[in-house]
Amino acid sequence: MAGSEWASLEQCLEKHLPLGDLQEVKRVLYGKETRKLDLPRRALEAALEGDFELQGYAFEAAKEQQRRPRIVRVGLIQNKILLPTSAPVAEQVSALHRRIEAMAEVAATCGVNIICFQEAWTMPFAFCTREKLPWTEFAESAEDGLTTRFCQKLAKKHNMVVVSPILERDREHGGVLWNTAVVISNSGAVLGKSRKNHIPRVGDFNESTYYMEGNLGHPVFQTQFGRIAVNICYGRHHPLNWLMYSVNGAEIIFNPSATIGELSESLWPIEARNAAIANHCFTCAINRVGQELFPNEFTSGDGKKAHRDFGYFYGSSYVAAPDGSRTPGLSRNQDGLLVAELDLNLCQQMSDIWSFKMTGRYEMYAQELAEAVRPNYTPTVVREDPTSKPACPSGLGGEHRP
C-alpha cells in the first residue's frame, strides 16, 4: 500500500502515458475536461511559501436564455496535523487554527465563496485508540465554541461561507458528543449544523465508542451562494444519505472525510462522483493527509501486532459535477487547497437531460422500504415450485424423452 512516496494517480498518468493516450484515459476517468483556473499570482506565491498545493478548475454549463449563470467558487482544504498527538490539546488546536487561517486567506484571494475543511479538522483522528482522554477534550460547542468563533471571524472577514466539521460537545443534552459540521454564513452568523448520520464499524474507525448516529436528518442550508449540505465521511457509502440531501434541494454536497488507503482508496474516486451524477448536484470530497502517530499502542482486532498509527490518509480531495465530470485530485501527500468554480445551472440542465428525479419511482421505494424494515417482513423472492412439472419444450408435444 503506497504511503507518501506516491504523489497521485494524476502525476503517475502524466508521467507515463503518451499525450494521445493520456487524453483518452482522462476522458474516460474524469469526464468532460475542466478548465484550469487562472489563479492570482499572489495566491500561488502564498501557497508556495506556505508549503501547500493550490489548484483551480472551472466546470462549464450551457448558456441559458432565461437564467443568468449561477457562478460560485468553492474551496476544499486538506491537511496534515501539525503537532505531535502528545502535545497539549490547546496547542494542537491553536496550531491547526493558524494553518487553516493562512490557507483560508489564500482561498479568499482566489475568490472562494464557500470553504469546507476536513472531518474533525481541529484534532488528530484519534478514534482508533478507543481512549477517552485526552481526545474528548477536543470537543467543542457547535454554537459558540472556540473553533466556531474562529470560523465566524474568518467568514465575516472574507465574506465566505465556512463549513467547519468538528467534534461537538452538546451542552444542552448532557454534554454528549457528536460528529458535526457547523455551517457559518458569510455574514458571520451560525446558520446551523449537520451531524454525521452513519457511524463506521469498520477497521480502526472506532467512532461508535465516542458518539452516536446523527439525529438531525438531512438539513440543507440556503446560503447567499447556493443551497449546500454536508454528508460526513462514512455517509458517502450510503446512496440514500446523498439522496435525502438532494431531495431537500442541495445543489452542492460537501463530504468532509478522514479515510485511509488500505480501506477505501479504490472507492474514493467513485462514490462522491457517482453521487453527483445520481443526484444532479455537485459533490466535494475532502480527505485528510499523512500519518498520525498516537502515544499508546492499540490493536485492530485482527490478530496483528499492536501499533500506534491509523494507516495512511491519502488526501486526493476533488470536486465532481452533475454531468459526471470531475477535477483532478489534490495530491496524496501534501496539504492543499482546491478551488473549483461551479455554475449551479448545470444541476437543472443535467436533471432535464437525465431526469433521475422524474424517473426515480420514490413512492414505490418508500412503500417497499416501509414494508422491508418491519420485523415480520418476508423478502419478495420468487422460487421455482418443486412440485410443479417441467414445462414441455415447444414443438415436441407430450412428454419430452431424451
Ligand SMILES: NC(=O)NCCC(=O)O
Ligand atoms: N471517518 C470515517 O467515517 N471513516 C470511515 C472509513 C471510510 O468511510 O472510508
